[in-house]
Amino acid sequence: MQKSSQASLYALHAVVLGIVLIVESIGVIRIPIGVAAVILLPMLYAFVLGIILNPSILPVMGKLLTPRAVKLAATMISVAFMPFIAKFGTTVGPQIQKIIETGPALILQEIGNLGTIVVAFPVAVFLLKMGRESIGASYSIDREANLALIADKYGLKSPEGAGAMGVYATGTLIGTFVFAFMPPMIHALGIFDVRALAMSCGVGSGSMLAACTASLVAVIPEQKDLILALAAASNILTYATGLYVGLFVALPLTEWLYDKARPSERRAAAV
Template identity: 35%
Template sequence: MPGEMRETDSARFLHWLFVVIAIITCAATAEALGTWTFQLGPLQIVVLPLLTAFVMTAVLNIVALRTAPLFAERCQQVAGLVMGLLALLFVLRAGLVFGENLPLIIDNGSAMVFQSIGKIGTLLAFPLAMMLGMRRASIGATFSIGREPSLAIIQQRYGVGSPEMTGVLTTYVTGTVFGAIFFSIVAAVGSWLGYSTQALTMACGTGSGGMTFSCAGSLTQLRDDMDGETILALATASDVLSYVATILLGTFVAIPVLERLTRAVSQRKRLMTCEDVEEVGQAPTPPQAPVRQLPTAILSAIVVFAIVTTLTAIGQSLARAIVILAAGIGLVGVTALIRIIPRRIQRYLPLPILAAVVGILAGAPAFPWATTVSGAYSDMQLLTIASGVLACAGLAINRQQIHTMKKFGWRAVAVAFAVFAGSYFVSATLAQLAL
């Protein structure tokens, strides 16, 4: 949207209203429809509500771009602001889950922590992404396994409309559609290669419930030296640890390395324009960041609260809905406070990391009110919040990203599979060495 174009208060209200109604309606409908499964030859395809929400809002976004492009572009900006806050909320809630599972993680000692470093194995897919012409999108596609924390990191660092966001979205969507199938297969391959059951189970933690449980479920059928309950518990703990590993490794290791590699490869092989090369590594500030405009931050918080409360209250009793409402106010309030931290502090302490730390401390057993906090948020499921995040992502996609996704096609799927395989087998190898 041209910077010189100004919107009236009534137009601004319509943009926000459209985004609120679209996100809540599409995400709530997706949650009500539930999970879909269907056969594609010998494979079983699992479609989770979060993917349904993404497709619905993406279609709505495309229709709006065709019929009212200026209105659609303004709504994309609003959806991007809301997605940033909602993604932080997801990370904060994941931190609570991590804190609750801290004893199990500690019990497995160095092997659990060591295998989480293996999530950096996604970088092995970077050469393939560059050879297939993904350019700057390669950074977003390969710096992590591409789940919700990854969206938060890329949204904050590069902005919603960046090539890097396009890359992480392609990996995210591929994982949502094919991830469960892929990880059930790689678990079988790992078992055939002779890895121990404990190492393979720890490697199942991907930061995605669907992929993690598919991997763990496959192992319960393939291995009989560890009972199913233990496999699922260990995989869940590893899954939670993966959220923190993604944030730390992605922010401080993977992204800086990939930026340098992308710049070096681009300068040698002239895969990008000079402008693209200069932009790599500069981490441009997302446009119209809500931290600079208090009214916009308040509007974003209100919208996020409405989304999360509506989605979580589906199917709950009135009394439980009231508890969820109160818990939602607290969680969104904390997230909003995190969001307005001055940017000079964010340079050294990125918001997703701060949100994860706050969540971990609040959910840890040593925290005096940990039981109360965990009970209040027990019905606020991560996958439910993820449906809201993906509904925002569908509305925030711009023309250039749509064009780029269409252009990548099968190449994005190939890169995503390489990302998943690198993450799983490097993690399993490190766990095997540490046991």
């Protein structure tokens, strides 16, 4: 049993190594779209290959990757991102003066994260007809800190927890693609300063941060250090302030909006 388990772990490492070799051989692909361009990064190919080779999608892979190996792979995601986050941290110091020059914008950018309520809540409640799942699904982009808040207040088995977990899974699957496509396309419009685009990369997600910064650097390579520094600082502040904004502003606001949108449920609960 132990030998079989070890063989599965070796197979996991071999599959990961194979994916890395394939995506690195493909490299970065630019697809021009009008005045903009979509940047396809190796991370995106790796993500797609990882999904395809999942035993739940491709049953034959179950012979190589046991449930224990799959569980280990999920755990290793957080570990693998640690060197990446540390690298970003080293870019902040040399660019500290430029970060300070951004003024309150870097701190106030957290207000922008409340935009998920404005956009997602009406869609969840009125278009998709979701119940209290809409609270967990729309009060934030539902990364780790946001999930912890929902788990503490409602529990992940609650409707709110189901909504938050649904967005977390969707963000993991689709968010990386969106954050890779949008920055170069928005930059091509010439509306936003590169510093604003860099700060927008820091939403509290390692994979989204990587995709966003990589695509921006590919378009504006001469601003690489500034982009990495502002994105890293923004991401750190999102982790630091996002939990408090969610706890004291976003979540109470979403609950209040839900009560207003579904007053019959509130009356029924009171009875």
